[in-house]
Structures are given as structure tokens and as C-alpha cells.
Amino acid sequence: MHLLDMNTDAGPQIAGAKWSFVTRRVRRGAVQKLDGDLSAVRSGDLVLAEVQDIGSHKRLQLSDGRYSALYPKDRIVLACGDRFAEDQFEGIAELSLESADLLAGGGVIGTMLSRNGRVKCPTSLSVIGRLADADGKVLNLDQFALAPSHGPAPARVIGVLGTGMNAGKTAAAAGLVNGFTRYGDKVAAIKATGTGSFGDVHQYEAAGAARTLDFTDAGFASTFRQPVDKIETLTRTLLSAASDCDIAIVELADGVTQVETAELLSRPNYCALFDAFVLAAPGALASRGALAWLAEHDITPIAQTGLMTQAPLAAREAETLGLPVLSREDLSDPATAGSLHNLLSEACQEHVA
Amino acid sequence: MSRIHFRHGIPGAVPSAWVIQPDAGDKGRPPVVAVHGLNRETEVMANLLAPRADATGRTIVLPIFDLTSWRRYQRAACKQRSDWALLSLLRVLRDDGAIGEGRPDMSGFSGGAQFAHRFAWLHPDHVAGLCLVAPGWWTFPDARGSFPLAIGDGCNAHEFRFRANLKRFLDRDIRVSVGSLDVQQDRNLRQTPELNALQGANRVARARRWSAAVIRAARRVGVQPRVVFELMPNCVHSFSDCVANARLDRAFVPDFTPQPQTLPFRGQAQLKKVA
Numbered sequence: 001m002h003l004l005d006m007n008t009d010a011g012p013q014i015a016g017a018k019w020s021f022v023t024r025r026v027r028r029g030a031v032q033k034l035d036g037d038l039s040a041v042r043s044g045d046l047v048l049a050e051v052q053d054i055g056s057h058k059r060l061q062l063s064d065g066r067y068s069a070l071y072p073k074d075r076i077v078l079a080c081g082d083r084f085a086e087d088q089f090e091g092i093a094e095l096s097l098e099s100a101d102l103l104a105g106g107g108v109i110g111t112m113l114s115r116n117g118r119v120k121c122p123t124s125l126s127v128i129g130r131l132a133d134a135d136g137k138v139l140n141l142d143q144f145a146l147a148p149s150h151g152p153a154p155a156r157v158i159g160v161l162g163t164g165m166n167a168g169k170t171a172a173a174a175g176l177v178n179g180f181t182r183y184g185d186k187v188a189a190i191k192a193t194g195t196g197s198f199g200d201v202h203q204y205e206a207a208g209a210a211r212t213l214d215f216t217d218a219g220f221a222s223t224f225r226q227p228v229d230k231i232e233t234l235t236r237t238l239l240s241a242a243s244d245c246d247i248a249i250v251e252l253a254d255g256v257t258q259v260e261t262a263e264l265l266s267r268p269n270y271c272a273l274f275d276a277f278v279l280a281a282p283g284a285l286a287s288r289g290a291l292a293w294l295a296e297h298d299i300t301p302i303a304q305t306g307l308m309t310q311a312p313l314a315a316r317e318a319e320t321l322g323l324p325v326l327s328r329e330d331l332s333d334p335a336t337a338g339s340l341h342n343l344l345s346e347a348c349q350e351h352v353a
Numbered sequence: 354m355s356r357i358h359f360r361h362g363i364p365g366a367v368p369s370a371w372v373i374q375p376d377a378g379d380k381g382r383p384p385v386v387a388v389h390g391l392n393r394e395t396e397v398m399a400n401l402l403a404p405r406a407d408a409t410g411r412t413i414v415l416p417i418f419d420l421t422s423w424r425r426y427q428r429a430a431c432k433q434r435s436d437w438a439l440l441s442l443l444r445v446l447r448d449d450g451a452i453g454e455g456r457p458d459m460s461g462f463s464g465g466a467q468f469a470h471r472f473a474w475l476h477p478d479h480v481a482g483l484c485l486v487a488p489g490w491w492t493f494p495d496a497r498g499s500f501p502l503a504i505g506d507g508c509n510a511h512e513f514r515f516r517a518n519l520k521r522f523l524d525r526d527i528r529v530s531v532g533s534l535d536v537q538q539d540r541n542l543r544q545t546p547e548l549n550a551l552q553g554a555n556r557v558a559r560a561r562r563w564s565a566a567v568i569r570a571a572r573r574v575g576v577q578p579r580v581v582f583e584l585m586p587n588c589v590h591s592f593s594d595c596v597a598n599a600r601l602d603r604a605f606v607p608d609f610t611p612q613p614q615t616l617p618f619r620g621q622a623q624l625k626k627v628a
Contacts, residue, residue, distance in 0.1 A: 319507060319509065321508075324510070326510050326513065334440070334476075335476060338476060338477070338478060342521050
């Protein structure tokens with residue numbers, strides 16, 4: 001695969017390409033050229049690549065919400081980005097002439113640094129070039145993002161935290177969305193950090209969210225290794241975009257000690273965006289550890305949830321920690337939503353008093 | 354003359370119901386939901402209560418929690434979720450214009466009173482005043498036992514919800530009535546050593562203790578108690594008997610008086626966030 005010279009016409013190269021989920025906000029008419037210079041690549045740059053060897057990711061999440069099986073020589077449009085996934089890959093937003101890796105099925109391309117021993121090598125890609133506009137300026141997701149805003153947020157914001165990947169955060173967030181929707185609220189579901197993927201957004205939609213947003217709407221393919229100031233701004237932007245809703249459920253990816261999440265939760269101004277947090281954990285001991293870490297940061301979740309609630313023994317063990325243990329089914333109960341409202345309203349009144 | 358309609362439900366989802374509409378009256382006036390006891394004699398109740406629809410100008414809804422779909426309806430948050438079923442019924446009736454938008458008063462006799470107090474506790478924003486008549490046993494507003502005998506001090510979902518809603522549940526008019534002769538330990542009166550020790554040996558003792566516990570709990574959480582306890586003279590455990598001897602129908606379908614209560618949370622207008 002030869003890299004293209006700068007300012008090559010994009011049309012013939014990109015025709016028939018599959019556009020990935022993270023590119024869904026891109027105005028395709030803006031793409032006029034291809035840029036073969038990869039030395040200045042930065043996170044969020046749009047990239048046209050060709051599939052070489054199918055590895056871990058056998059399907060691509062398309063911009064229209066469908067999966068598409070991948071075949072060698074498929075041309076796909078992706079965004080360059082970093083990846084933090086304990087059970088898959090660690091990767092960075094760098095591209096080389098030799099090869100590149102499909103780091104996430106939502107359409108993130110970069111270079112793998114390490115992988116979980118239980119997963120195959122990533123699907124390997126050849127970069128054809130970065131997408132550019134008519135002037136040859138490389139296109140980045142941030143050009144198609146919501147404008148940064150510090151405007152009003154929904155009146156109530158609940159954050160969903162976890163002990164790590166696959167702790168049950170998204171299921172808990174979807175449960176909350178469903179419960180508050182059935183209670184009668186207009187609910188926004190927001191994924192504030194992580195790597196672009198439509199799986200979470202689809203779960204929020206299925207749960208009845210009136211509005212679903214994630215960091216890709218704010219111009220990020222991934223929030224890993226992004227400046228925390230930017231992540232704070234993107235969270236405010238997404239909350240502002242959901243200001244017509246009564247309540248927002250905001251999921252933060254990975255565990256509370258993940259580097260960006262930990263820094264965000266250490267910021268009082270960031271925590272002040274939330275009225276309450278729930279903690280998802282796979283077991284009581286993991287919950288105990290996360291609660292201890294959160295306590296050091298003056299955060300006390302209102303409830304525990306997550307995978308452990310599927311095991312009655314684990315749930316009972318977690319109850320001994322003194323915080324309510326609510327399963328996804330409990331969270332999707334409108335009675336629970338009403339109880340959470342009452343609890344938070346009373347806490348707010350006491351705070352004001 | 355009030356009109357009594359039978360409204361078919363959807364098995365397992367929406368209970369059938371008797372809907373009694375006044376001949377004249379304000380359609381927007383909040384209805385009264387009257388909940389039957391374990392004997393499910395709703396037709397008798399409907400006929401006894403029908404004159405109150407005209408007298409008060411209020412629509413009366415009598416849901417029928419049939420034995421097949423809602424065997425343990427009195428628990429409210431039971432496996433069959435009779436609370437969700439009633440919410441669905443009220444939504445359907447509102448959508449059809451059969452009842453107004455306001456929060457209904459809720460009354461219950463025997464098992465119906467069990468359901469009514471637990472429903473209002475689970476969904477305090479969906480009920481105004483309560484009239485609770487002679488339930489066999491109660492959920493107490495303290496930690497003297499675990500749910501459903503009381504609200505416990507545990508961390509499961511039931512106890513979390515009941516504790517979180519306690520203040521809002523207590524912030525309403527609650528009328529507790531029981532026949533003075535309702536002291537028989539009949540087969541519908543649940544009895545265990547633990548229950549008898551906590552709540553009393555019969556319905557009169559249990560109603561007294563619950564009323565006192567509610568008053569204590571209200572004071573504890575900073576709510577002015579609005580609880581009335583009434584011992585109905587010469588009444589046994591029979592709805593007809595209580596209507597005939599103590600005019601229970603008047604308490605069961607009260608005149609409409611707006612209750613002072615904090616509005617439920619709805620959007621930003623009602624909450625000033627603490628930064």
C-alpha cells in the first residue's frame with residue numbers, strides 16, 4: 001500500500017468505503033482530498049484505511065447504527081484515537097507507514113501497545129490517507145462536534161461509576177434511564193468518557209432515553225490520554241445539549257482509578273456537576289475497594305449496583321457495606337426512581353438549610 | 354344518579370375495574386381509588402359507594418385484582434407487581450378522560466388497606482389522602498422488623514425505597530379506621546409469633562400501634578402528623594357492616610379538599626441545584 005501525496009482527490013479512493021460509528025457526525029461533502037502525511041496525525045483525525053488481516057474485530061460499527069462484517073481489502077473511514085480497555089487493547093493515536101490497528105469496533109484506528117492475553121491480535125489496517133477538505137486541511141472529529149458550552153444542564157444529574165471495565169455500568173445506566181422514564185421524566189443518557197462505540201448508546205435508546213449523547217458528539221474518538229480540562233468541558237457541553245431533559249444519567253467508563261476518571265473525580269468542580277453517583281461492581285470486595293477510594297475523595301455513592309447484583313450471595317455481602325444494593329431490575333423500577341428523587345430532594349433541602 | 358361502568362382490563366397487566374361517575378361534578382376533580390379486600394367483593398363495594406360519587410362529585414375507581422393475576426396484590430411490590438398494574442389502570446383512565454389529572458385519594462378495606470398504604474409508600478407522588486380500614490397487618494415506619502413487617506435497616510431495594518420515601522409518605526392526611534368488634538382472629542388474619550409480638554394480636558391492636566408509630570415517625574422526620582384514628586362502634590370485619598353502622602362510605606369517599614403537599618420533582622423549575 002502506497003501512501004498518497006498531499007491533495008489527492010478523495011472521490012475515487014473513498015467511493016464505497018464503510019463509514020464507522022465515530023464518524024457519524026461528519027459532513028461527507030466536506031471530504032475533498034486525501035493527505036498521505038501521517039507524521040502530524042492527532043487524535044480525532046479522520047482516516048481512510050484498507051483492511052488487511054482480520055483479527056479481533058471482525059465487524060465494524062457503522063455510522064447508521066448497524067454492524068458490517070469486515071473483509072480483507074474493505075475500505076473503511078475511521079478516526080485516529082487512543083484506546084484503554086483492560087480486556088482488549090491499550091493503544092495510542094499514532095499511525096505508521098507499516099501498519100495500523102483497528103483498536104475499537106466503533107471505528108478507532110491507532111497503534112496497539114499491549115493486549116489482553118485472551119484476545120486475538122487486532123485487525124490490521126493499511127492507512128490510505130487522512131481525509132482533508134478542499135483546501136487540503138485535514139479533517140478532525142472536533143470540526144463536526146457540538147459547540148463547547150457551559151450552559152444550563154438538566155436539573156438532576158446522576159453519575160454511574162464502576163470498579164473497572166465490565167462491572168455492569170452500562171446496564172446500570174440503562175436501568176436508571178428506564179426507571180426514570182417510566183416514572184415520567186424526560187431522560188438524557190450520556191457517556192462522558194471511553195472509546196467510541198454504539199453499544200452503550202443503543203442500550204440507552206432501548207431503555208427509553210429521550211436523548212443519547214456521548215463524547216464523540218463533542219469531537220472525541222476516545223477520551224484516553226486527553227487533557228482532563230477538555231474532558232470536563234465536553235461533559236459540560238453534553239449536559240448543556242441535554243438541558244431540555246429533566247434528568248441526565250452520565251456514565252464514566254472504566255474504573256474510578258483509571259487515570260482520567262480518577263483525575264476528574266478529584267476535581268470538586270467536576271463532581272459538583274453531579275447530584276449523586278451510583279457504583280457498579282462485579283463483587284463486594286471490589287465495591288469495598290472502590291468505596292474506600294471514593295471516600296478518600298469525599299464521594300459517597302447513593303447505591304451499589306452492577307454484576308454482583310446477579311448473585312444473591314454477592315449482593316448480600318455487599319449490603320454489609322451499608323449502602324443500598326440495587327439490581328438493574330430495581331433501577332428500572334419507577335418506584336426506585338421516585339425514591340431516588342425523594343432522597344436527593346431531601347438531601348438538597350438539608351444542604352440549602 | 355351516578356353511573357357504574359365495568360371496564361375490562363388486560364390479564365396480568367391492567368386490572369379490570371368498576372368506574373363510578375357522578376351525574377354532575379367537575380370532571381377534573383381528582384378521583385378516589387377504593388381497593389377491595391381479600392374476598393374481592395367489589396360489586397358489593399361499588400353499590401354501597403355509588404351514592405358517594407354524586408354526593409362528592411368525584412369519580413370512584415374500584416380496581417379488581419383478580420386471584421389469577423394478582424394473588425398477593427396486598428403486598429403492592431409483590432412478584433405480580435399490583436402497584437404497576439394500578440399505575441397502568443390510572444394512566445389508561447386518564448388517557449380516556451374518565452378521570453382527571455389530579456392525584457387520587459386512596460381508600461382500602463382489609464387487604465385493600467394493606468395494598469393502599471404500601472402503594473402510597475412506594476409511589477407517594479401518585480396518591481393524596483389515605484383511608485385505611487382494618488388491614489390484617491401493616492408495614493411499620495420503623496426498624497422494628499425487616500420488610501414487609503417494617504422498613505428495617507437493611508440495604509435491599511425494598512427497604513431502601515420505603516426508607517427513602519418515608520417523609521413524603523407521611524406528609525399527607527391518613528385516616529385509620531377499624532371496627533370496635535373486629536377483634537376476631539379469623540382465617541384471613543395473618544398470625545405468627547413475631548407478627549403478634551410486633552403489631553398486636555388483632556386488627557384493633559394493630560391499627561392502634563401503627564397509628565402511634567406513624568405519629569412518632571412523622572415527628573422524627575420533621576413532618577406534622579396528620580393521622581386520625583377512629584374506632585367504629587358496633588362494627589365487625591365487614592365492609593357492609595361498617596357502612597351501615599358507622600357510615601364508612603363517607604370516610605372511604607371523602608369530600609374533595611386539596612391537600613397541602615410539596616409538589617413532586619419535575620424538571621429544573623422546582624429544584625435549585627446546589628453548586
